[in-house]
Amino acid sequence: MKPLNFVFLLLLIGKVMSAQEIRITDFNGLKPLLDKRNDTTYVVNFWATWCSPCVKELPAFERVHAEYSNQAVSVKLVSLDFRKQLENRLIPFVKKHNLQPEVILLDDPDSNAWIDKVSPEWSGALPATLIYNRNFRAFYERGFTYEELAEIINLNMIKQ
Amino acid sequence: MKNFLLAFIFLTISGLQLSAQGVKVGDVAPEFKLKNVDGNFVSFSDFPDAKGFVVIFTCNHCPFSIAYEDRIIALDNKYKSKGYPVIAINPNDPAIVPADGFKEMKARADEKSFTFPYLFDEGQKIYPLYGATRTPHVFLISKKGKENIVAYIGAIDDNSQDEGAVKNAYLENAIKALLENKTPSPDFTKAIGCTIKTGTK
Numbered sequence: 588m589k590p591l592n593f594v595f596l597l598l599l600i601g602k603v604m605s606a607q608e609i610r611i612t613d614f615n616g617l618k619p620l621l622d623k624r625n626d627t628t629y630v631v632n633f634w635a636t637w638c639s640p641c642v643k644e645l646p647a648f649e650r651v652h653a654e655y656s657n658q659a660v661s662v663k664l665v666s667l668d669f670r671k672q673l674e675n676r677l678i679p680f681v682k683k684h685n686l687q688p689e690v691i692l693l694d695d696p697d698s699n700a701w702i703d704k705v706s707p708e709w710s711g712a713l714p715a716t717l718i719y720n721r722n723f724r725a726f727y728e729r730g731f732t733y734e735e736l737a738e739i740i741n742l743n744m745i746k747q
Numbered sequence: 748m749k750n751f752l753l754a755f756i757f758l759t760i761s762g763l764q765l766s767a768q769g770v771k772v773g774d775v776a777p778e779f780k781l782k783n784v785d786g787n788f789v790s791f792s793d794f795p796d797a798k799g800f801v802v803i804f805t806c807n808h809c810p811f812s813i814a815y816e817d818r819i820i821a822l823d824n825k826y827k828s829k830g831y832p833v834i835a836i837n838p839n840d841p842a843i844v845p846a847d848g849f850k851e852m853k854a855r856a857d858e859k860s861f862t863f864p865y866l867f868d869e870g871q872k873i874y875p876l877y878g879a880t881r882t883p884h885v886f887l888i889s890k891k892g893k894e895n896i897v898a899y900i901g902a903i904d905d906n907s908q909d910e911g912a913v914k915n916a917y918l919e920n921a922i923k924a925l926l927e928n929k930t931p932s933p934d935f936t937k938a939i940g941c942t943i944k945t946g947t948k
Contacts (some may be wrong), residue, residue, distance in 0.1 A: 637845070637941075639944075697905040697937060698902075699905060702939070710881060711940050713940070714942070
């Protein structure tokens with residue numbers, strides 16, 4: 588193998604390995620993530636690739652993931668993309684933007700059955716975000732900047 | 748007197764907040780007169796023979812709205828003649844979503860041969876009165892005497908992604924209930940949808 592090809596192959600492997608596997612679940616599978624009772628503060632963002640205000644605020648969630656990486660803060664990106672668009676939209680989007688927080692595809696079309704279980708305050712519009720830990724729980728049907736997220740997290744995270 | 752004044756101010760403010768949240772089932776449906784894609788203005792009074800209305804806040808760009816277009820046309824075809832015509836209203840600000848501009852609405856209505864009025868909520872004055880938050884967002888209205896009463900709020904059915912897999916056609920069942928002089932059950936559902944795009948928030 589020519590050295591150049593070898594380097595190219597390594598780069599290709601690196602690229603493939605950095606792209607995360609996307610977990611697909613129905614609401615019952617997602618539910619445990621919405622009610623964990625430990626010291627971690629969970630920032631659960633409901634979004635979709637086709638939702639422009641969601642895509643606009645994604646960098647704020649990525650920054651939270653990066654800046655709080657050594658603290659008890661966990662960012663989860665719950666996608667509501669259509670199941671049939673997993674291969675042609677969601678996976679390419681996650682790869683292109685190299686999203687680091689865990690992406691979960693919530694494939695459960697009967698949303699009336701579970702929206703209230705995320706929060707009775709949620710009308711179903713995207714984007715929406717749940718921020719919680721064992722002492723704090725708040726739901727927001729709105730977009731965020733990094734500073735706004737950081738303020739809520741700093742005020743409520745459980746001090747180690 | 749000061750306390751009385753404070754109480755009055757408080758009640759006024761909380762009253763305003765309530766109205767900002769929109770209508771509930773049982774409330775009178777807010778009137779509107781909005782421009783249709785054909786250039787004419789449309790309001791409830793243009794349908795003297797209707798028994799009610801299927802008001803749907805929807806738009807061009809939202810994948811959920813697109814997924815429901817054919818189902819909305821089918822509902823209008825089926826229930827207009829029975830007294831429940833569809834009135835679609837685009838609540839989005841085209842300054843935020845150019846695909847939801849009036850010209851684009853016209854093009855989409857032509858392309859899909861919409862059988863119902865597709866109105867533009869110019870200045871975004873009507874959707875807050877209803878409390879619509881997403882597209883599509885349905886308000887089924889029943890005429891009672893001279894009043895238009897909200898009878899059902901929510902989703903079209905329980906599967907936006909696959910019409911063939913629908914188990915509960917909430918809206919159609921609610922229309923059928925009204926046609927039988929019954930109360931829709933459920934009369935309120937939720938669904939994932941696109942947030943209504945506005946520059947003021």
